[in-house]
Amino acid sequence: MLPGETQLKDFADRVLAMSQAEQTEVLLFSSHSALTRFANSYIHQNVEDTSVEVSVRAVTGKKIGVAGTNMLSDESLRAVVERAATLAAHQRENEDFQSLPAPQPVSRVDAWVQRTAAFGPDDRARVVAAICDAARNAKVTAAGAFRTSASEVAVANSLGVFAYHRETNADINTTMMSADSSGYAAHLSMDVNDIDGPTLAAAAIDKCLRSANPVSLEPGVYDVILEDYAASDILDYLAYLGFGAQPYQEKRSFMSGRLGEKIVGENVTIWDDGLSPEMIPMPFDFEGVPKRRVELITNGVANGVVYDSYYGGKEGKPSTGHALPAGATYGPLPSNLFLKAGDTATDDMLASIERGIWVSRFWYTRPVHPLKVIVTGMTRDGTFLIEKGKITAPIKNLRFTQSYIDALNQVEMISRQTRLMPGMIGVSRVPSLKVKSWNFSGATEF
Amino acid sequence: MLDLVSRALDTASQQGAAYADTRVVERRAESITVRNQNVEGLTADESLGFGVRVIVDGYWGFAGSYRMTLEEADRVAAKAVAIARASARAGGPQVDIGPPEVHVDAYRTPFRTDPFAVSLDDKIALLLRVNEAMMKVKSIVMAESNVYYQREKKTFGSSEGSFIEQDLVETGCGIGATAVDEGEVQQRSYPNSVGRHQGTEGWEFVERWDLAGNAPRVADEAAALLTAKPCPVGVTTVILDGSQLALQVHESCGHAVELDRVLGTEAAYAGTSFLTTDKLGNFRYGSDAVNLTADATIPGGLGTFGYDDEGVLAQSTPLVSSGLFVGYLTSRETAASLGQHSNGAMRAHDFNRIPLIRMTNVSLEPGEWTLADLITATDDGIYMETNRSWSIDQRRLNFQFGTELAREIKNGKLGDLVKNATYAGMTPQFWGSCDAVCNRDHRVVWGTPNCGKGQPEQIAHTGHGAAPARFRNVQVGLMK
CATH class of the missing domain: 3.30.2290.10 (PmbA/TldD superfamily)
Known part of the structure; x- marks a missing residue:
């Protein structure tokens, strides 16, 4: 009780x-x-x-x-x-x-x-x-x-x-x-x-059952379908490394000095909205400031970052309602992120790929270069070879080393359906993505 | 505490528990963080609560609470029993925790200076001084310095008759400088990255690591890395410094030998392990130079204590002996499944979490080399220092790590600075390529205060003794 x-x-x-x-x-x-x-x-x-x-x-x-x-x-x-x-x-x-x-x-x-x-x-x-x-x-x-x-x-x-x-x-x-x-x-x-x-x-x-008897595939550059479980990782790292006012003000963010510029593909729009019924909503932050919807990237253009009262005050801006609990030193962070859905059925994404990889999920992802949002990690729990628009074989898990900013410049299709996912901070709602030229840098034994 | 512990154990037994234990944890912690000459984090936290773990009809249940009353002890113990009965609904084998463990004892971390007794003004002044020294260097956009210290009083009682009191003290510190220029960001940290280095010591730990004496170097190196050579791409010889090697040990050995992972009970989250039970005693994990040990008794190690959270005495266990895989980190339940006795690796994050198998001080035992001789004896390669990124697959085989700083090794000498250094490999092949480990003079028991595992996630504090070591034929330079 x-x-x-x-x-x-x-x-x-x-x-x-x-x-x-x-x-x-x-x-x-x-x-x-x-x-x-x-x-x-x-x-x-x-x-x-x-x-x-x-x-x-x-x-x-x-x-x-x-x-x-x-x-x-x-x-x-x-x-x-x-x-x-x-x-x-x-x-x-x-x-x-x-x-x-x-x-x-x-x-x-x-x-x-x-x-x-x-x-x-x-x-x-x-x-x-x-x-x-x-x-x-x-x-x-x-x-x-x-x-x-x-x-x-x-x-x-x-x-x-x-x-x-x-x-x-x-x-x-x-x-x-x-x-x-x-x-x-x-x-x-x-x-x-x-x-x-x-x-x-x-x-x-x-x-x-479909991923049983996996075959080895040479690492390299492949077009990929990232299921929503995998795509959510992109939002997590953009939020952690660049959507907060602290790294932005300290020039450690991919957004620093680039507001108003196109930084990713035009089909990419990302915002934070703590009041949306499509979320698990949270109406205020840990200072009691009401959450505002913040347009972070709109049609590929860097639009804004989130603030608490302290970092907002440093720029003469109001808090957007994204404070962490007092004592935290990471600065404000978004906690209710959306990546705008597209209009493609996942089957159509699959059909459009001549040769590529279906990624169900990522595992143990870590930033390698924060400013470029280069991240490494593994695939997990179902990775498949796509040939001529069809899944033709399960494959053993691969390691990737990929700039998430570059990836968002190469999104070719976005699914209609989205999924609510626990995020690194808070929750996010993400679609599945078809991304061109994803860099797989290694392979494991299973 | 004794009243509450006894009451919870009695209630659990009356409700049908065949085994019960109760842990009361009282924690006090202070943290000071200075960023860019502002004391942005100055916090003091305390917490108190208890957890009751039971086995009923062969199944586990656990409940915890912050309300320290006898009535709450009754409620929580009864709840744990009800949860255990619910656990039976999905079937499965019944729990066997092996023979009873009975200890009545007390343990206290030895330390020289109580970190809570040191003047707050002196601590803040130190961190500001260090911060100022780093901020003086051009290109530094962010300088951070921090200290953290905690005192944890644990009381453990079990229905088998154990009653153990522990008073554990930890102290940690760290500094970091971030330089930015022309689309490049570089960071240097000291003594270790990811916030701080930590040990079971008092304030003498902070004094020994001399933050002020190292601050200018740390900032200079961050700035110099902006214009350093990029990491070459290819296969070469790598010498890892002790702190990076500590992380390598943590990720590729420490987690891989956790017997709960091996038996599948972490499969959905942290994963399993390639070191399956059929490999015990007959699998070549590394070269003859590789000796790995789990030792919860190393003075000052962050994984040092008197008893684990199942009331098992702290001990030392060989894991890899001259390259051969010989041991796991175990709990009472997992050890019993192999006909063994627990080696005392069960620890819980707090009163409201169950103990899991966690690393103690998992260390690479020192070899014979000095670092200077090792570099002299290396014709061509890269020296890498201080972790920057880490990732490994869920069976602990394929890994990729990056370091903050690297230097070329040419003709037996350290050469130009190298930035964005990464290396990758497969665990047994990588350890199999280890042909030299530096001696005891270079060994530090590095503290890792941020090891995540379990659901709900728990953060453990682990230690890793390591001296620099050399590895042949390593893939480097994997950044796109």
């Missing part, structure tokens, strides 16, 4: 009243989270936890201190408030800091589904058992995880900000494995009723 808005508001008011600082912010998280994990077609880990976090940001002049606790007695709260103030007192003046945000109207968005919050271990086990049964029937092995969570966040500050939001998440993935192949399927939703275990199992089993 989570505390709820009234209790969190009372709680925030108590903390603010304890503070003698010139400005004070309190950030409250409360969550109930459970996860059932399975492997070798049975449940091997099954966990649940109830957590709370309180973070206090104290501001004296332009000095800032942040302290946190999960202990909720008055004594502990007074101690955390005092600790934040003590840290602030030892700080140096930060001339770039202007103020904690003033109150702004925050939209209410509905991200709560009671049946998800009430979903219990027996409910999760029933879904997992169905997936494991399907695996046994298909003579493959199932692994995966099924998480359900209910959480609340509240932000208040001494200037009058109070913002509260609650949400539920149901997030499942399964990997089906044979002796020499695997297939993957996943689904993320606010509503646990959207989780269809047998359908997910069937999709992963189909991919697993």
Whole structure:
């Protein structure tokens, strides 16, 4: 049982009243989270936890201190408030800091589904058992995880900000494995009723069986179809390396100095929208500032980056509502990303490729050159050779080393369908992509 | 704590648990980060909570909470039992954790200076001084310096009769400078990249690594890399410095010998391992020069403790002996499946997470060479230092790593600076090509405070002893 808005508001008011600082912010998280994990077609880990976090940001002049606790007695709260103030007192003046945000109207968005919050271990086990049964029937092995969570966040500050939001998440993935192949399927939703275990199992089993007996293929440059699971990685790294104001201002971003310029193909449009019903919406950031829709790349042209109050203040711009919790030093980041869908059916993408590779999913991707967004990683869970518009053979997994900016300059088709995916930060909604000339730099043994 | 631990264990047993353990974790941590002469991160966090892990009718259940009351201990223990009963719904083999482990003991990290007792003003002044020195260098657009320290008090009790208290202290520090010019970005870090280097020590750790003395060099190197030669493309000899080698050990050996991965229980997320159980004792992992050990008792190592989170005593285990694969990192359950006894590698990220098999201090044992002699004895090759990027497949075979800095080796001498250096290979072939490891004087137990594994994801702190080593016939220069 989570505390709820009234209790969190009372709680925030108590903390603010304890503070003698010139400005004070309190950030409250409360969550109930459970996860059932399975492997070798049975449940091997099954966990649940109830957590709370309180973070206090104290501001004296332009000095800032942040302290946190999960202990909720008055004594502990007074101690955390005092600790934040003590840290602030030892700080140096930060001339770039202007103020904690003033109150702004925050939209209410509905991200709560009671049946998800009430979903219990027996409910999760029933879904997992169905997936494991399907695996046994298909003579493959199932692994995966099924998480359900209910959480609340509240932000208040001494200037009058109070913002509260609650949400539920149901997030499942399964990997089906044979002796020499695997297939993957996943689904993320606010509503646990959207989780269809047998359908997910069937999709992963189909991919697993089709990728059996893989052949080796020489690394090289190939046209590719990146399924939405793989394409989401591109958004993750663009966000992490370049869509935030910090790397932009420090000239470490591919967007730095290039606003208004065409940086990727005209068919690529990317934006962040925390209020969209196509997301798991979140109406405000961790400073309590309402989220604005930010057009990041429009028809290939670099359009803007996201701000919090601190980095916005450095440019005389308002926050776009993308602050991370106080104390984080990465700067603001987008957390509800969209890559605009196209008008192509995936079958038509396949038919258009003379010789290429179908990539189901990427694994262990890491930036090699941040400014050029060159990333290396592996394919995983179903990689196929395409010849004359058809999948002709499963292939062993390949390593790629590829600039994601170059790739977005070579997108030839974009799927109509999109998928909601957990992102590096937050969530994203992405289509599948057909990309010309993707660079595979190595191969592995399976 | 004893009351709460006992109450949770009693309730779990009354509800039907054949085995139960309870961990109470109290953590205090402080972090200071200076970026571009601003103290952008100054945080102090504390947390307290407990977790109850049970086996009921042969299946696992776990629940955790931050509410430290006896009533909550009852609720959480009963919940863990209910979750274990739900686990049985999907069938599968029943858990066997082997013979009982009973220890009543206490362990405390030895340290000289309590990092929490050092003046905050002195810490901030150090980081600002270091930052200022880096910012003086032209082309540096971002300078960052940080210290982090934590104290964790763990209380472990089990239904088998164990009661163990541990008081663990860690201290870490790091600096980094980023230079930008004409479409190029280069970074240098010290003592290690990805934020910081860390150990189970007190403030003496920060003093020993002399951040101020190294700041100008770090910034100069970042700036110099902007105009350095690109990494050549081809197959050559590579000498890796100790910190890069530590990551190589972590990724290609440490994860590969985790027996839970090998047995498939991480298959959907982190993956499995090429070191399948049929290879134990008969697979050539590397050359004769390659000796790898997991040792949770190394003084100061980030993977050092008294007991793991199943209450198993910290110990040292050979993993690779003269190139032969001889051992895994194990838990009680996985060890029992091989007829072995756990070597104490189970650790949990916090009170609300179950322990998983995690690396302790997984190290490459030193050889006989000095670094100077090794370079002199290398006609042609590349010396690479400090990790910049890392990626490896889900069975820990195909890898590609990049380093922040490299230098040509020509006729036994270090030559021109090289930027954007990368190398790649397959794990057994790569370790098979290792023909020289530097001696104990060059060895550092590098701390990796950011090792991710599990769902929900857990971050572990691991250590890796490594001295520079040489590898022949390595593919380099893979950036498009």
